[in-house]
Amino acid sequence: xxxxxxxxxxxxxxxxxxxxxxxxxxxxxxxxxxxxxxxxxxxxxxxxxxxxxxxxxxxxxxxxxxxxxxxxxxxxxxxxxxxxxxxxxxxxxxxxxxxxxxxxxxxxxxxxxxxxxxxxxxxxxxxxxxxxxxxxxxxxxxxxxxxxxxxxxxxxxxxxxxxxxxxxxxxxxxxxxxxxxxxxxxxxxxxxxxxxxxxxxxxxxxxxxxxxxxxxxxxxxxxxxxxxxxxxxxxxxxxxxxxxxxxxxxxxxxxxxxxxxxxxxxxxxxxxxxxxxxxxxxxxxxxxxxxxxxxxxxxxxxxxxxxxxxxxxxxxxxxxxxxxxxxxxxxxxxxxxxxxxxxxxxxxxxxxxxxxxxxxxxxxxxxxxxxxxxxxxxxxxxxxxxxxxxxxxxxxxxxxxxxxxxxxxxxxxxxxxxxxxxxxxxxxxxxxxxxxxxxxxxxxxxxxxxxxxxxxxxxxxxxxxxxxxxxxxxxxxxxxxxxxxx
Amino acid sequence: xxxxxxxxxxxxxxxxxxxxxxxxxxxxxxxxxxxxxxxxxxxxxxxxxxxxxxxxxxxxxxxxxxxxxxxxxxxxxxxxxxxxxxxxxxxxxxxxxxxxxxxxxxxxxxxxxxxxxxxxxxxxxxxxxxxxxxxxxxxxxxxxxxxxxxxxxxxxxxxxxxxxxxxxxxxxxxxxxxxxxxxxxxxxxxxxxxxxxxxxxxxxxxxxxxxxxxxxxxxxxxxxxxxxxxxxxxxxxxxxxxxxxxxxxxxxxxxxxxxxxxx
Numbered sequence: 001x002x003x004x005x006x007x008x009x010x011x012x013x014x015x016x017x018x019x020x021x022x023x024x025x026x027x028x029x030x031x032x033x034x035x036x037x038x039x040x041x042x043x044x045x046x047x048x049x050x051x052x053x054x055x056x057x058x059x060x061x062x063x064x065x066x067x068x069x070x071x072x073x074x075x076x077x078x079x080x081x082x083x084x085x086x087x088x089x090x091x092x093x094x095x096x097x098x099x100x101x102x103x104x105x106x107x108x109x110x111x112x113x114x115x116x117x118x119x120x121x122x123x124x125x126x127x128x129x130x131x132x133x134x135x136x137x138x139x140x141x142x143x144x145x146x147x148x149x150x151x152x153x154x155x156x157x158x159x160x161x162x163x164x165x166x167x168x169x170x171x172x173x174x175x176x177x178x179x180x181x182x183x184x185x186x187x188x189x190x191x192x193x194x195x196x197x198x199x200x201x202x203x204x205x206x207x208x209x210x211x212x213x214x215x216x217x218x219x220x221x222x223x224x225x226x227x228x229x230x231x232x233x234x235x236x237x238x239x240x241x242x243x244x245x246x247x248x249x250x251x252x253x254x255x256x257x258x259x260x261x262x263x264x265x266x267x268x269x270x271x272x273x274x275x276x277x278x279x280x281x282x283x284x285x286x287x288x289x290x291x292x293x294x295x296x297x298x299x300x301x302x303x304x305x306x307x308x309x310x311x312x313x314x315x316x317x318x319x320x321x322x323x324x325x326x327x328x329x330x331x332x333x334x335x336x337x338x339x340x341x342x343x344x345x346x347x348x349x350x351x352x353x354x355x356x357x358x359x360x361x362x363x364x365x366x367x368x369x370x371x372x373x374x375x376x377x378x379x380x381x382x383x384x385x386x387x388x389x390x391x392x393x394x395x396x397x398x399x400x401x402x403x404x405x406x407x408x409x410x411x412x413x414x415x416x417x418x419x420x421x422x423x424x425x426x427x428x429x430x431x432x433x434x435x436x437x438x439x440x441x442x443x444x445x446x447x448x449x450x451x452x453x454x455x456x457x458x459x460x461x462x463x464x465x466x467x468x469x470x471x472x473x474x475x476x477x478x479x480x481x482x483x484x485x486x
Numbered sequence: 487x488x489x490x491x492x493x494x495x496x497x498x499x500x501x502x503x504x505x506x507x508x509x510x511x512x513x514x515x516x517x518x519x520x521x522x523x524x525x526x527x528x529x530x531x532x533x534x535x536x537x538x539x540x541x542x543x544x545x546x547x548x549x550x551x552x553x554x555x556x557x558x559x560x561x562x563x564x565x566x567x568x569x570x571x572x573x574x575x576x577x578x579x580x581x582x583x584x585x586x587x588x589x590x591x592x593x594x595x596x597x598x599x600x601x602x603x604x605x606x607x608x609x610x611x612x613x614x615x616x617x618x619x620x621x622x623x624x625x626x627x628x629x630x631x632x633x634x635x636x637x638x639x640x641x642x643x644x645x646x647x648x649x650x651x652x653x654x655x656x657x658x659x660x661x662x663x664x665x666x667x668x669x670x671x672x673x674x675x676x677x678x679x680x681x682x683x684x685x686x687x688x689x690x691x692x693x694x695x696x697x698x699x700x701x702x703x704x705x706x707x708x709x710x711x712x713x714x715x716x717x718x719x720x721x722x723x724x725x726x727x728x729x730x731x732x733x734x735x736x737x738x739x740x741x742x743x744x745x746x747x748x749x
Contacts, residue, residue: 047540136630136656140556145548146535155682156659212689213659216682337681337713338688355681355709 059280060239060271064095066456067269067284069243069298071098072108073220073442074434075290076227077449080142083234085453092457094236095282097271101240105376107292108224108442110409112326112360114217114341114351115443116159117183118209120174120483121419124440125181126464127447132214134446135223142230150226154218157352158211158340160197162394167345168206170483175209184213199335201396204345217341217351220442244279245270246287246302248428262313264428266302286456288432293321293373293410295421295435302428312426315475319421319436321373322413327383328353328360331401335359348390350398358404363387364439378406411439417479422448422469423455432456433471559652562586563632575638577614579621582635588623592616593641617641620670624648633660641667648697649675655683662689672697674725679703681710688717699725 042048066082068075079094086092103109115135117128134141139149163171171187178185187209190202232238247268255261266287272279291298299305299317307313334357341351350361363386365371371379383403391398414421414436421436434452437444447464454462461467468480537544562585569578580590580598584606589599593616600606618639628636629652636645642664647653653676661668668690673679680703687696696718704710707726715723 140553143549143552143556145538145545145552153680153682154655156655156686157682158659158686212662216659337685337717339685355706355713 058240058273059278060095060097060241060282061093061237062280063093063283064237065093065284066095066286066288067282068094068096068288068290069269070289070291070295070435071096071101071228071238072103072106072290072292073224073227073445074292074437074448075288076224076231077445078288078290078434078452079231079236079449080227080234081449081453082456083231083236085450085457087457090235095239095284096231096236097239097241097243097269099240099242099274103224105293105410107410107412108220110326110376110407111220111442112217112351112362113220113442114159116211116215116341117178117181118159118161118174118185118211118215119440120170120177121468121480122177122181123464123466123468124419124444124482125178125183127444127466128440129182129214130447130450130464131443131445135218136214138223138226142226144230144233147229150222152218152222155216155352156213157217157338158213158215160211160340160342161209162205162343162345163207163209164204164345165206171207171209174483184211186210186212197335197338199395199397200342201394203393210340215340223442223445239271241271241273241280243269243298243301244272247281248302262427264303266428266430286430286432288434288452288456290434292412292435292441293319295319295412295433299425299431299433302425302431304425304428304431312472312475315471317421317433317436317471318416318474319412319414321410322438323371323373323376323408324362324364324411324439325371325378325382325406325408326360326362327387327403327406328358329401329403330356330358331398332357333397333400335395335397342394344390344394346390348387348394350391350395359398359401361387361391363390373410376408376410378408380406412436412441413438416474417481419480419482420444420448420469421471422451422466423461423471425471426475559627559629560631562627563629565631565634570638573611573614575640576616576618577611579635579639580610580614580618582632583621583623583626586623586626586628586632588621588626590618590622591620593619597622620644620646622646623650626650627652628657629653630657630660633657637661637663640664643667644670646670646672647676648672651677654678655680655686658683659686661687665689665691668693670695673701674699675701677702681705681713684710684714685717687714690718691720693718693721695722695724697724701725 068079075096075098079096082092082094100106115128115132117125117132119125119128135152135154138152142150161171175185175187187207188196189207190205193200193202193205193208246266247270248264248266250262250264252260252262266284268281268283269287270279270281287302289295289298296317296319305314305316335352337352339352341349343349346363348361348363350359352358353360365382365386369386371382380403383406388398412435418438419436420441421433423432425431425433432452432455434448435441437448441448448466451461451464451466454460468478473480534544538548566578566582569581576592580592583590584598584600587600587604589597590610591597592610592613595613595616598606598610619641620643621636621639623636624646625648628647628650637660640663645664645668653673655678658679669692671687671690671693674697679701684698684704687693696714698704698711698714701707711723711726715721
C-alpha cells in the first residue's frame with residue numbers, strides 16, 4: 001500500500017515541484033548553479049588547480065627557476081636540454097614565455113629548413129654535426145608515450161657550394177677543416193660538376209664543395225611541434241605573454257685589480273598578457289634570452305648597453321631583425337630529383353621542393369639593398385632584378401620559370417660577425433643568451449640548446465666548447481667571422 | 487601485457503604497413519580475421535592510456551620500456567671493429583649480416599644462410615679474404631649505425647634491404663661508398679623509405695636494377711618511378727605496379743638476388 005501511495009504522492013503537491021520552477025515566477029538557473037558548485041568542489045580535489053576566487057589559469061606561475069624568453073626552436077631546445085640534463089627529475093622549474101603562439105613572425109616556421117656542415121669555424125661544424133645526429137635519432141630523443149613518431153621529411157640531398165676563382169683557396173681550406181671535424185664533404189672540379197649535374201652552367205666556377213652525408217633540408221615546423229610536445233610532457237610550463245620589465249638589483253663589487261664593477265641580478269620578470277593590461281611578476285633565478293630577431297629589445301630591458309659607449313656597460317647586443325625573402329617557382333624542365341641545395345657564387349641559392357617541378361630559393365641582399373624590417377611584405381621586384389638573373393645564369397633551364405608564391409622571414413642578424421651569441425652576460429649575471437645566429441639558428445638549435453643547458457647547470461661548456469661565442473667578444477672586439485653564410 | 491603495449495606502439499609507428507609485413511609481431515596481431523582481439527586491444531589501449539595520463543609511475547615505466555626497445559636495436563647494430571682487425575672487413579661484415587638473420591654470398595661460393603634457430607655455419611672464417619658479392623638483409627634490424635659494417639664490403643654487387651623496418655632516408659644517403667661495385671639494390675617494402683631518400687641514390691651510377699616496389703611512405707609512386715628513372719638512366723627501375731594490390735610478406739622471398747647481375 002505504501003508503495004502505491006508514494007508514487008501516487010509524487011504525482012502532485014509540493015513534491016512535484018521540479019528544479020527550475022519556483023513559486024513566485026522568477027527562475028533560478030538551478031542546473032547552472034549545480035554545475036558551478038560541482039566545478040568548485042572538483043577544483044579543491046588533489047591534482048587540479050585551485051580556482052576558488054579568481055581564474056588564473058592563463059597567467060604564468062609566480063615562481064620559476066628558469067624563464068626562457070622566446071618559444072622558437074632555440075628556446076624550446078634549451079628547455080628540452082635543461083630537462084634532460086637536470087640532476088634529479090623535476091629539479092628545475094622551467095617557464096617558456098612566447099608572445100605569439102601562432103608563430104606567425106617567428107623565424108623558425110618561416111625558415112627554408114636547411115642543415116649543412118660546410119662552415120669555416122670548427123665550432124659551427126661541430127654544432128651542425130651534432131644537430132644532424134639529433135635529427136636522425138629524433139624519435140629516440142623526442143619520444144613521447146602514446147604519441148605518433150615524428151616525420152621530419154628530411155631530404156638528404158646535400159649542399160653544393162660553388163666558388164669562383166678568388167674564393168677557391170678559401171673553400172679548399174674550409175673543406176680541410178670540415179673533414180678534420182668529421183664532415184663528409186667532397187671537392188669537385190667544373191668538369192666533375194658538369195658530369196654529375198648536367199643542368200649546371202659552370203661558367204665562373206673554379207671549385208665546388210658537395211656535402212655527401214648529413215646535409216639537406218627538413219621541415220622546421222615538425223621539429224618545433226615535436227620539441228613542444230616533448231617539452232610539455234617533461235613538465236615545462238608555457239605561457240603566452242610578452243616580457244615587459246625586468247626587476248633587478250645591483251651590487252657594487254671589486255675585481256681582482258681593485259676596479260669597481262656593478263653586477264646586476266634579475267629577480268623578477270613581468271609578463272604581460274595578450275591584449276590586456278594584466279601582468280604577472282614571475283620570480284626567477286635565471287633568464288634565457290632566446291627571443292630571436294627581437295633579442296636586442298629584451299637585452300635593453302635588462303639594462304644591457306646603458307652606459308658610455310666603449311665600455312662593457314655600454315656594449316649593446318648587436319642583434320637586429322633583417323628581412324629575407326624566399327620565392328617558390330615552377331620550372332617544368334628544371335633540375336631533376338638529385339638536385340642538392342645549390343648556393344651560387346653570387347649568393348643566390350635554390351633547392352627542389354617536392355615531386356612536382358617546384359623550386360624555392362632566394363638571395364641575401366647586400367648591405368645597401370637591405371629591406372625595411374618593419375613588416376613581412378614581399379618585394380617581387382627583388383626577385384626580378386637581383387635573384388632571377390643569377391639563377392638563370394647558373395641553371396639555363398631557369399630562364400623559363402614562373403613564380404608561384406613567396407614569403408619573407410626575419411634573420412636574427414648579428415651585425416658584429418654573423419655568428420651566434422651564447423652564454424651569460426658578464427654584468428647581468430643571470431641572463432644567458434641563445435640568439436643572433438643570422439640564418440643558421442635552426443640547424444644549430446639542438447647543439448646550442450645543449451651548450452646553454454650545460455652552462456646553466458654545470459657552469460661551463462662540456463661537450464662543444466662555445467667560448468668564442470660569448471658576449472664579451474663584442475666588447476673586446478674579437479670577431480669570429482664565418483665566411484660561408486648564405 | 488607490456489608486450490602487447492609495445493607491439494601496439496610498433497604497429498602505430500609502422501601504421502603505414504599492414505601488420506602482416508612485420509613478421510616479428512606475434513600472437514593476436516597475426517589473426518587478421520578475428521574480431522574479438524581487436525576490441526580487446528582497443529580497451530586495453532585506452533585503460534593503459536588513462537593510467538599513463540594520471541600516474542607518473544606508469545608513464546615512467548612505459549617510457550623506460552620504449553627506450554629499452556630502442557636500445558635493443560642499437561645493440562644489434564654495434565660496429566664490429568675488433569672482428570674487422572682480426573678477420574678483415576669481409577669477415578666482420580659477413581658475421582654482422584648473419585647475426586642479424588640475413589644471408590651472405592662470397593664470390594664463387596654458395597649462399598650462407600642462418601637456419602630458423604639463428605645458427606649458421608662458421609666455415610666462412612676460413613675464406614674471409616674472398617670479397618662478399620651479395621648480401622640479402624631482408625627483414626633484418628639494420629639501422630644507420632649498422633650500415634658501418636655493411637659499407638666495409640667494398641666489392642658488394644647485390645644488396646637486398648627488403649622489409650627492413652629501420653632503414654630510412656638517412657641510411658640511403660650513406661650508400662654512396664658502394665657506388666663503384668653495386669649493381670643491384672632492392673628496397674621493397676621498407677616502411678620508412680620515401681622519395682627523399684631515393685633522391686640520393688643518384689651516386690650509384692653502376693646500378694643496373696633497382697627495386698622500389700611497395701614503399702608505403704612514398705607519396706606518389708608513379709611519379710617517383712619516372713623521376714628515379716630519369717635520375718638513373720642506365721638502371722632498370724622495378725616496382726610500381728598497383729594492379730597486383732598488396733603482396734603478402736612470406737611469399738616474397740628474394741629468389742632474384744641469388745646470382746649477381748652480369749655487368
